[in-house]
Amino acid sequence: MFYFTIDILGTIAFAISGVLVAMEKKLDIFGVFIIAFVTAVGGGTLRDLLIGNTPVVWMRDNIYVFVIIGTVVLAVLFRNQLKYLRTSLFLFDTIGIGLYTLVGIEKGLAAEMLPLMCIALGTITASFGGVIRDILCNEIPVIFRKEIYATACILGGTSYFFLRKLPFDDQYAYAVAILIVIGIRLLAVRFKIALPSVYSKDRN
Amino acid sequence: MFYFTIDILGTIAFAISGVLVAMEKKLDIFGVFIIAFVTAVGGGTLRDLLIGNTPVVWMRDNIYVFVIIGTVVLAVLFRNQLKYLRTSLFLFDTIGIGLYTLVGIEKGLAAEMLPLMCIALGTITASFGGVIRDILCNEIPVIFRKEIYATACILGGTSYFFLRKLPFDDQYAYAVAILIVIGIRLLAVRFKIALPSVYSKDRN
Amino acid sequence: MFYFTIDILGTIAFAISGVLVAMEKKLDIFGVFIIAFVTAVGGGTLRDLLIGNTPVVWMRDNIYVFVIIGTVVLAVLFRNQLKYLRTSLFLFDTIGIGLYTLVGIEKGLAAEMLPLMCIALGTITASFGGVIRDILCNEIPVIFRKEIYATACILGGTSYFFLRKLPFDDQYAYAVAILIVIGIRLLAVRFKIALPSVYSKDRN
Numbered sequence: 001m002f003y004f005t006i007d008i009l010g011t012i013a014f015a016i017s018g019v020l021v022a023m024e025k026k027l028d029i030f031g032v033f034i035i036a037f038v039t040a041v042g043g044g045t046l047r048d049l050l051i052g053n054t055p056v057v058w059m060r061d062n063i064y065v066f067v068i069i070g071t072v073v074l075a076v077l078f079r080n081q082l083k084y085l086r087t088s089l090f091l092f093d094t095i096g097i098g099l100y101t102l103v104g105i106e107k108g109l110a111a112e113m114l115p116l117m118c119i120a121l122g123t124i125t126a127s128f129g130g131v132i133r134d135i136l137c138n139e140i141p142v143i144f145r146k147e148i149y150a151t152a153c154i155l156g157g158t159s160y161f162f163l164r165k166l167p168f169d170d171q172y173a174y175a176v177a178i179l180i181v182i183g184i185r186l187l188a189v190r191f192k193i194a195l196p197s198v199y200s201k202d203r204n
Numbered sequence: 205m206f207y208f209t210i211d212i213l214g215t216i217a218f219a220i221s222g223v224l225v226a227m228e229k230k231l232d233i234f235g236v237f238i239i240a241f242v243t244a245v246g247g248g249t250l251r252d253l254l255i256g257n258t259p260v261v262w263m264r265d266n267i268y269v270f271v272i273i274g275t276v277v278l279a280v281l282f283r284n285q286l287k288y289l290r291t292s293l294f295l296f297d298t299i300g301i302g303l304y305t306l307v308g309i310e311k312g313l314a315a316e317m318l319p320l321m322c323i324a325l326g327t328i329t330a331s332f333g334g335v336i337r338d339i340l341c342n343e344i345p346v347i348f349r350k351e352i353y354a355t356a357c358i359l360g361g362t363s364y365f366f367l368r369k370l371p372f373d374d375q376y377a378y379a380v381a382i383l384i385v386i387g388i389r390l391l392a393v394r395f396k397i398a399l400p401s402v403y404s405k406d407r408n
Numbered sequence: 409m410f411y412f413t414i415d416i417l418g419t420i421a422f423a424i425s426g427v428l429v430a431m432e433k434k435l436d437i438f439g440v441f442i443i444a445f446v447t448a449v450g451g452g453t454l455r456d457l458l459i460g461n462t463p464v465v466w467m468r469d470n471i472y473v474f475v476i477i478g479t480v481v482l483a484v485l486f487r488n489q490l491k492y493l494r495t496s497l498f499l500f501d502t503i504g505i506g507l508y509t510l511v512g513i514e515k516g517l518a519a520e521m522l523p524l525m526c527i528a529l530g531t532i533t534a535s536f537g538g539v540i541r542d543i544l545c546n547e548i549p550v551i552f553r554k555e556i557y558a559t560a561c562i563l564g565g566t567s568y569f570f571l572r573k574l575p576f577d578d579q580y581a582y583a584v585a586i587l588i589v590i591g592i593r594l595l596a597v598r599f600k601i602a603l604p605s606v607y608s609k610d611r612n
Binding site for chain 3: 116135
């Protein structure tokens with residue numbers, strides 16, 4: 001129940017981030033819905049395709065489509081109020097990537113993938129919805145340019161495999177790894193930490 | 205035989221729409237072919253990937269590749285005459301999305317998908333070839349911006365599930381649903397109907 | 409062992425071409441890595457998805473990820489020296505597309521695809537990593553615009569099916585077809601041969 005709630009909150013946060021980008025591009029309401037949809041489910045879809053886990057996860061239950069339709073309707077109606085929710089949205093989104101990273105890793109483990117591939121699948125689950133959103137909106141994906149985002153997924157995902165070796169129940173490792181993803185992302189945004197630039201020297 | 209004819213006419217119409225967009229971008233002949241190809245088969249390919257129906261449909265028969273090669277050669281040779289065919293092309297295209305919508309729904313039913321997902325699969329089959337075409341040509345997909353296109357697929361697809369409950373043979377429901385998709389699209393273009401804008405208030 | 413060496417050299421060359429494009433777009437180090445990665449494995453991934461050969465090939469062995477990480481680190485560190493390696497890189501890349509074309513064809517044959525589809529799969533394996541690279545970097549894919557690249561794959565791939573009918577061992581056909589791809593690409597670049605333009609008449 002707890003996981004389900006977080007999953008739905010993450011879906012909502014991702015969908016709203018899609019609505020915001022789509023409305024900036026002045027898409028029509030169908031376009032806004034599609035962008036919201038791919039932002040929310042795109043990462044999990046790519047993960048399922050890569051490991052051959054079809055039909056992909058959102059096709060097995062109507063709940064995702066309904067939640068995203070509801071989110072889009074409300075987000076469009078109350079679009080002028082969305083700016084007051086910026087902090088809550090950021091929080092949902094951050095909790096969302098924490099959970100999605102670990103969900104992706106667990107799916108990888110269930111498909112007997114190597115640990116490195118599980119971390120890749122977790123990162124894809126959490127971050128490639130946003131990549132597809134940006135491609136559809138004709139932008140270079142934002143996570144390739146400036147944010148500590150995928151990096152938080154990779155570090156949190158890696159920590160999970162170390163934590164699992166400790167003499168505790170795997171569920172603790174799972175929860176702690178989620179918190180590590182969330183913590184790194186919060187600290188990075190709070191202290192404006194970006195990946196070290198590889199271009200500085202070239203600019204002299 | 206009737207369905208096969210429509211399928212091929214739809215493929216040709218979609219391929220030509222790809223040729224037109226690709227030539228506007230001054231792609232070379234290989235690029236024109238690839239864009240024509242993904243426009244014609246991209247929607248069905250995405251549908252097959254999502255439900256795990258591989259190898260995807262166009263790989264199982266050479267006919268699609270040959271029809272698209274022939275279409276591209278003729279369309280490039282007679283590109284100056286294409287403008288006189290605009291009405292015929294629009295008609296093929298519209299018949300094509302009607303049929304493709306129902307083909308996608310049937311594939312979804314065959315894979316035991318939920319009705320909502322079948323409608324999504326039908327819409328994807330009919331409209332995502334054009335989305336991939338526009339992405340490859342570095343444009344925001346046109347169906348996200350202004351046309352009643354996917355909406356016709358969604359409404360026609362939804363009607364199919366109601367029509368199937370009527371005490372007639374399913375084939376009638378199938379044919380009527382195709383006509384509904386075609387009818388909505390024709391009316392929308394004839395009367396310049398677009399989705400209600402969600403931006404008008406913001407412009408005041 | 410010979411094939412493995414060429415495979416790794418091809419991966420390195422493709423990854424470096426990704427690094428070069430990504431750094432031109434001023435992506436951060438994570439973005440550079442992802443672009444290098446999709447350039448190197450994107451073609452094989454699409455091929456595996458289309459024939460339903462999942463999990464896709466790079467997920468089954470850590471070697472590709474490690475090779476690409478190493479390549480990205482070295483390419484970024486020595487980016488100012490890369491220009492001196494231009495000829496070597498072009499050679500690796502050309503050898504890479506030759507081998508990748510035949511690898512893709514063999515995978516198609518193993519999946520009992522039609523010859524035409526095997527050639528398509530070979531061409532996809534060799535060239536679609538670069539297509540995905542360009543899409544992610546918000547460019548119209550370069551192979552749609554000017555290079556003899558996919559054409560070399562198609563001609564070499566086609567020749568393989570004729571060569572296999574000769575009374576020699578299939579391995580010779582395999583090796584000769586690779587050389588044909590490489591030869592066509594080298595000649596095209598050396599003599600600046602492009603596909604015949606379909607636009608010249610329109611410009612008068």
